[in-house]
Amino acid sequence: MERSTIVRVHEGLHARPATRFVKLAKSFESEVEIVRDGKAVSAKSSVKLMLLGVKEGQEVTVRAEGADAIEAVEALIGFLENPRAGLDDDAAPQVQTTPAAVEAAKAPPAGPPAAAEGKGLAGIAASEGVHLGPAFAHFPPQIRAENRKLAADGIAPELERFRAAVDAVRARMDKALADDQLAEGDRGIVAALRDIAGDETLVGDTTETIRGGLDAVSATVATTARLAQEFGAVEDPYLNARADDMLAVGRQICLALLGQDDASLDHIPEGAVLIAEDIGAWDLARAPLERIGAVVCGHGGATSHIAIIARSHGIPAVLGLGARIHELREAKEVAIDGNSGAVIPDPDAQTRAAYRKRIDEAAAERTALEAYRDTVPTLADGTVIEVAANLGALEEIDAAREAGAMGVGLFRTELLFMRHMHLPSEDMQAEIYGALAKAFAPAPVIVRTLDIGGDKPIAGIEFPEEENPFLGWRGIRMCLDRPDIFRPQLRALMRAAVHGNLKVMLPMVSQLSEVVRTRELIAECETELKGRGVPFGQFELGVMIETPAAVLIARELAKEVAFFSIGTNDLTQYVMAADRLNPTVAGLNDVSNPAVMTAIEMTARAGKEAGIMVGMCGEAAGRPDLIPEFIRMGLTELSMSPASIPRAKKVIVELAKVAK
Ligand code: PEP
């Protein structure tokens, strides 16, 4: 029995949907295979399935043989044709990254300040924060494959030992999951490791190798190393990170076979810097995280499980040091900067003092600013200044809320597009924008339509080679030329607007016609959604003011839109004709330059005259030295990275006090 179909599952079958698909396949007795481009793999192995790399939009065949073959094919085809399939599964981890992490992942692990000063090492800045603490070197002995040949009568008992070891590892992980001792975010990671430990491919291939006469430890090492290599070779950072999971699970099975316990982190001293070649997510998740001051690893990148756990627990981490990690083995004390990737072993008195100062200042400021978390900054005349957050991913919602964000002033949708191997579908976008709007309702949430150009390539959009991508086919220009991309995004936004607090803004606007054309598209999308019977709401449409052209036609634009949001990052580079990424002209790239401040003031005046809201979402919105000036100009919304919010609120509150 076999049937073919086009895969509609969001992002295809990797991570969560793969685990869910396998679970479904396993509920049938029949042998089930999935075939893509002539390659067939068992539908009961998530490892094989992930490695097959089935993507949304591809054609696959499901083949089953056995008593319940018809039911199996029906159910699995139904799964593949359901865009939401696997999305509600809470067992597997949602391996996602913050924009900072994506930047870190792309950045080569070189160049942070300490390394430049010749004082230390440089790695991937994987979790922010500064720390200085005693070194805790964690280098458990390597598992050695002895490649022992088994006698014919030794094979059956060895297979039994292997099965028992796998069962023991799974049982330990199950116990950890049942015990409630794991943090919520780590639970999914451990659940995924547990699934890998019992995976048909890992267990099946190792069993075959043992049957061929190799001892169980060597067979496990061989299988997991091979699978790790296969995952490492796939062109997808999420799947690459699964290579480390294979090795971690292999190690646990080997230790169980050897009757050994892994070197424990139980006795790590308070505030220690954990130094390791690699730490399995399993080991880290059950370690006393509250005592770990920072993590430094030879392996790992910004999307690895170690990075995810460290970030979710606020532990600074520098990863990917490679073989240089061994230079830290004998260190007594280590200073680390999780923002720059610098790691300094046994810092001298001057460096220690500098780090201490930074740590103390950060702690004191954090405590002092906590008082402003729930403050609603209000000027002497009663005007409320909305201090909002700039976000790029749903995982940042909690941090924004904790910082006291009064809404979202900029949600950059490009990460959503960059993160996936192909263009995100309308349904997926609607779900994400909807979740964001709901999280902050009734506070306003401003989503920016796709702002991407030749400088940031994404799967599914061919960008021409451009001499000057910043002056090229980006933002609203690209979107209007590609309605096949723009329309689904607009429809998704209209669907998310049912929550009543969603606003939408267009990036890189330089002509009125761009707004007019967008409104036409919105009207067309409305007809389409009505035709499909899909519920949708209305949103306010605004524009970013980030080109000099937009400033110069601000009066005309203000008649067509509901709000302005000034993008000072780009506005500064375009007004000053100084590339925002070019360090040679960094001096010119200054918002406080009178030319840029005049452009901001012109925008504020045009908005005020038309009676529309004027806000700012460029980095300058969080600058304590400029906030008073922006308020004087009449801006009523300032949107910034969550970490800057409490300080900005304090500045506004003090400003209001002075005015009274
Ligand atoms: C800006 O240009 O100020 C802005 C907020 O947009 P981005 O930094 O994403 O270009």
Ligand code: MG
């Ligand atoms: Mg911009």
